[in-house]
Amino acid sequence: MPTVVVVGTQWGDEGKGKITDYLAAAADTVVRYQGGHNAGHTVIVGDREFQLHLVPSGIVHGKRCIIGNGVVLDPWAFCAEREALATQGLDVERIAISDAAHLILPMHQALDAAEEQRRGADRLGTTLRGVGPAYADKAARLGIRVGDLFHQRLLRDRLEANLRHADDVLGLHGLPPVDRNDLLTRLAEVAATLRPHVTDTTRLINDSIDRGDRVLFEGAQGTLLDIDLGTYPYVTSSHPTAGGACIGAGVGPSRIDRVLGVSKAYTTRVGDGPFPTEIHGELAENLRVRGHEYGTTTGRPRRCGWLDAVVLRYSVLVNGLAGLCITKLDTLAGIDPIRICVAYELDGRHIVDLPHDIETLSACRPVFEELPGWPDDLQDLRDRGQLPGAALGYLRRIEELVACPVVILSVGAERAQTMAWEDPFAV
Numbered sequence: 001m002p003t004v005v006v007v008g009t010q011w012g013d014e015g016k017g018k019i020t021d022y023l024a025a026a027a028d029t030v031v032r033y034q035g036g037h038n039a040g041h042t043v044i045v046g047d048r049e050f051q052l053h054l055v056p057s058g059i060v061h062g063k064r065c066i067i068g069n070g071v072v073l074d075p076w077a078f079c080a081e082r083e084a085l086a087t088q089g090l091d092v093e094r095i096a097i098s099d100a101a102h103l104i105l106p107m108h109q110a111l112d113a114a115e116e117q118r119r120g121a122d123r124l125g126t127t128l129r130g131v132g133p134a135y136a137d138k139a140a141r142l143g144i145r146v147g148d149l150f151h152q153r154l155l156r157d158r159l160e161a162n163l164r165h166a167d168d169v170l171g172l173h174g175l176p177p178v179d180r181n182d183l184l185t186r187l188a189e190v191a192a193t194l195r196p197h198v199t200d201t202t203r204l205i206n207d208s209i210d211r212g213d214r215v216l217f218e219g220a221q222g223t224l225l226d227i228d229l230g231t232y233p234y235v236t237s238s239h240p241t242a243g244g245a246c247i248g249a250g251v252g253p254s255r256i257d258r259v260l261g262v263s264k265a266y267t268t269r270v271g272d273g274p275f276p277t278e279i280h281g282e283l284a285e286n287l288r289v290r291g292h293e294y295g296t297t298t299g300r301p302r303r304c305g306w307l308d309a310v311v312l313r314y315s316v317l318v319n320g321l322a323g324l325c326i327t328k329l330d331t332l333a334g335i336d337p338i339r340i341c342v343a344y345e346l347d348g349r350h351i352v353d354l355p356h357d358i359e360t361l362s363a364c365r366p367v368f369e370e371l372p373g374w375p376d377d378l379q380d381l382r383d384r385g386q387l388p389g390a391a392l393g394y395l396r397r398i399e400e401l402v403a404c405p406v407v408i409l410s411v412g413a414e415r416a417q418t419m420a421w422e423d424p425f426a427v
Contacts, residue, residue, distance in 0.1 A: 002257035002425050003215045005245045006325075008222030009261040009315035011231075011269035012240075013295070013302060015327030016262045017041020018410060020057035020218045022418045023260075026425055028213035030058030031205055033248030034070040034238040035220030036104055036134065037077040038127040040295060044413045048088070054078050055085060055095060056218055062091050064208075066201050069100035070238060070248020072134040073146060075190040077104075082193075097194065098201040098250075099147030107166045107178050108133040114173035124234055124272060127295075135237035137162060146198055149191040159184070202250030209255055214425050217245040217256075223315040224269075231358060234273025242319040260407065260424060261321040263312055265329040265394070268302040270295055274362045277305035277341045291331040292413075306339045306368065309401040314354040316404045323407035323424070326398070329378060329391060330411040336373030338394060341366040342401060371397060378411040382419060 004023065008014045021043045024030050037053040043060050044050075054077065056065040067073065078097075086092045108130030115133075116123045126132060137143040142162045148155045159180070167177040208215055221240040224230045229241055238244060242259045246252060266287060269275050279287065284304045287293065293302040315321065332338055343350045344364035355361045374390040381387060387395075395406050408420045 003209060003217065003251075003255055004425060005217040005219075005242045005256055005259045007219050007242050007259060007261050007315075007319050007321075008240060009263040009312055009319070009321070009324070010222045010267055010308075011224045011275075012039070012220070012222040013268055013270065013293075014222060014262040014264050015325075015410060016218060016220075017043050017052060017057050018327065018413070018415075018418070019260070019262050019325045019408060020216065021060055022408070022415060022420075023216055023424055024058035024061045024063055026214060026423075027058060027063060027216040029064045029066060029205065029208045030056040030216045030218060031066045031068055031201075031245075031249050032056045032071055033068045033217050033219055033245045034240060035236065036072040036129060036131040037074050037081075038129040038131045038236070039220030042413075043415075045415050050085070050088065050090075053081055055081055055092075058216065059085060059090055059092070059095070062094070065095045066205060066249075067095070067097045067101060068201055068205070068249040069098040070244060071098070072102045072104050072131055072138070072238075073097065074104040074130065075146075075187075075194055079190060079193050093196075095197050096199050096201050096204055097146055097197045099145065099198050100202075101146045102134055102138045102143040103146060103149075104130045104134040105144065105183070106130075107163070107170065108137070110175055111166070111169060111173075114170070114175060118173065126271070132237045140165075146194065149187060149194065150198070155187070156184070205249055205251055206255075209251065217249060219244060223261075223319060224311060229318050231273050231361060232356075234271065234358070258322045258424070259319050260323050260325055261315055261319055261404070262325045262327060263307075263315075264291075264327050265307060265332050266291075267305045267308050267311070268293055270300055270302050274358060275303055275305055276310075276344060276361070276364050276366045277308045278303055279305050283335075287331060291328050306341055306366070307398070308341045308366070309398070310341060310344055310352060310354050312398070312402045313352070316402050321404050324398070324402070324404050325408035325410070326395065326406050327410040329395075329409060330417075332373065332394075333377055334373065334375055336375075337370040338373045339368040339370055340397065340401065342369045343367040369397075379417060381411055382416070384409070384419060384421060
């Protein structure tokens, strides 16, 4: 039985939560492998809506859900999300948290906000959830891990080393030092709630694969927000790409059978940074309203643009995608013509590869191809054969431009508004 990784192919918000929820119906275990509660997935089942930030989307199906070692965990945010899901009638007892996952602590959020304020016009547009500073501590070997919560002497020693550094940086921003005793008291309280969930998830995941279970790995954010492969510095602090699943879950590359990429039928991004195909004015606002383009975590309006095949080709390349899952095709109904960016113009020449540096990317201008639109509402369709010719032609052109087949299509927010051309777990 195969293992499947689901990744975002754009700047996040592609609809990974919905696709993961759809795939989770046939999975045994669902693993979140990176990011923090700066991410957000919305899963809609009938008239019920589930807001997920840390817990994998498989929770709605009652699957074993694992928060891997590559995640940075705000323990209080997790407890709040756990309580909300339990109140909605979901089984939260099957959630497992890696003892090697790093913690987001209050000073990380204070530092996140202070640093964004210091940057002024050059701000990165972070969610101010403390994710970046927590990953910075992890890389600096100053981080506090979930497992440390259950060893009081070790926790005190590591926390003191962390806070000496944090106090110095907070002082540079004119902020007060952290109250050690208060933080230790709060950590002791939250540790009691976390304890039943904390385990060696690396063993748990690998044992699941050894049993022949179907294991689904989900990332947060998207390929263009990867700290190495994204539009740096307007990126997240971890690896949303497929390679991040191995590191963030503790599995070897040979154990991954298939990678699926999720892409909107157009493009959006939240925060600052270059966006070659961005649309402005009435059409952008129309897309934003019709597509409900507001962040699940922050509520911030998303910037909207045409589909960028240069970005999508890049995502196919760096993730080794076996198939594409296209979401929100229904949002484009009534727009005619529809444009796709097929290349960039740079210094009078056309380029088809995504530049790695911001200055070059900012100088690129999109080269568009126009395709006919369709007036039909797609939300009631449940089969590929029912699609209007123009909509089917649009999907075929995407496949041609990026050399990757479309295997799943979403035409609405609800679970039933999803159609698959094949069994995604079939390898």
